Amino acid sequence: MATSTLGGTIGFSQPSSSSHISVYCIPFSTSRFSFSRTILSPLELEKPPSGRRARAVIAVKMAAEAFQEVFPPALTSASEPPSLFDGTTRLYISYTCPYAQRVWITRNCKGLQNKIQLVPINLQDRPSWYMEKVYPPNKVPALEHNNEVKGESLDLIKYIDSNFEGPSLFPDDPGKREFAEELIDYVNSFTKSVVSSFKGDGNEADVAFDYIESALSKYGDGPFFLGQFSLVDIAYAPFIERFQPFLLEVKTYDITAGRPKLAAWIEEMNKIEGYRKTRGDPREHVDSYKKRFLSRL
Ligand SMILES: N[C@@H](CCC(=O)N[C@@H](CS)C(=O)NCC(=O)O)C(=O)O
Numbered sequence: 001m002a003t004s005t006l007g008g009t010i011g012f013s014q015p016s017s018s019s020h021i022s023v024y025c026i027p028f029s030t031s032r033f034s035f036s037r038t039i040l041s042p043l044e045l046e047k048p049p050s051g052r053r054a055r056a057v058i059a060v061k062m063a064a065e066a067f068q069e070v071f072p073p074a075l076t077s078a079s080e081p082p083s084l085f086d087g088t089t090r091l092y093i094s095y096t097c098p099y100a101q102r103v104w105i106t107r108n109c110k111g112l113q114n115k116i117q118l119v120p121i122n123l124q125d126r127p128s129w130y131m132e133k134v135y136p137p138n139k140v141p142a143l144e145h146n147n148e149v150k151g152e153s154l155d156l157i158k159y160i161d162s163n164f165e166g167p168s169l170f171p172d173d174p175g176k177r178e179f180a181e182e183l184i185d186y187v188n189s190f191t192k193s194v195v196s197s198f199k200g201d202g203n204e205a206d207v208a209f210d211y212i213e214s215a216l217s218k219y220g221d222g223p224f225f226l227g228q229f230s231l232v233d234i235a236y237a238p239f240i241e242r243f244q245p246f247l248l249e250v251k252t253y254d255i256t257a258g259r260p261k262l263a264a265w266i267e268e269m270n271k272i273e274g275y276r277k278t279r280g281d282p283r284e285h286v287d288s289y290k291k292r293f294l295s296r297l
Helices: 042-046 051-066 098-109 128-134 153-163 174-197 203-216 231-251 260-269 282-296
Strands: 089-093 116-120 142-145 148-151
Touching: 089 098, 098 116, 098 153, 098 231, 142 153, 148 153, 153 231, 174 203, 174 231, 203 231, 203 260, 231 260, 231 282
Parallel strands: 089 116
Antiparallel strands: 089 142, 142 148
């Protein structure tokens, strides 16, 4: 039987991201109101809405209809630079970079597809102007905004959430805020532990995924880390999307076995359109991780 993963279904092609209307991003609040429910199923979207629920449903539907985005081809060493610092806000990404994916998801989930232009870069054939004129560290992601260029994915997701319109992806509740910071601080250790398990017996991965399972058990008001969908989910998703199929295929290690909260989180993440649009093909993730990590073992 096929296994459901964050990238789709192993062994099958990726489901079309635009083929069904599901949930977009479920925010803590918009500027005026908060959503009490975390998930609106397609069936619920058909019911005539009323009150606060109506506004939530309308926001979700508008998001569904507004963004049939055509993704531009990645720029190469042969490409001209965009007209830099002309007032356009640009997000420089690579389609395959998990760090860039965090920022891309945040942009989508805030409904900023028309405000933040995606500029994909081919990292294997990087244009020299990228380092010279855009972002001297020569990495993605980078955000060109208000005549400045900033980097670092975890800083950028917070920056976009605080400095742009759209639903808030960070909680107001002080307890949740503190837990959010703790989880965001942990994400680099999490990824390091999992990657180091690739050459061992998986013990580091057990500890890391057990931490995730227990974190997901803290709030019962939704399936996400803080109950409702937030930047914390965005920080983890691109990596879990890659780890899950790789560990399953190469180590026969199912990260969801005995971890029902993680299994539910993956299922709910896959319903979030702003994330779905950014997902890679699990087959490609596995092949790329094999090339990158197995040759070094
Ligand atoms: N700490 C950075 C990491 C960014 C990063 O390493 N990006 C990779 C692509 S996934 C990159 O640009 N690598 C190019 C290079 O290192 O030359 C972040 O969170 O944004």
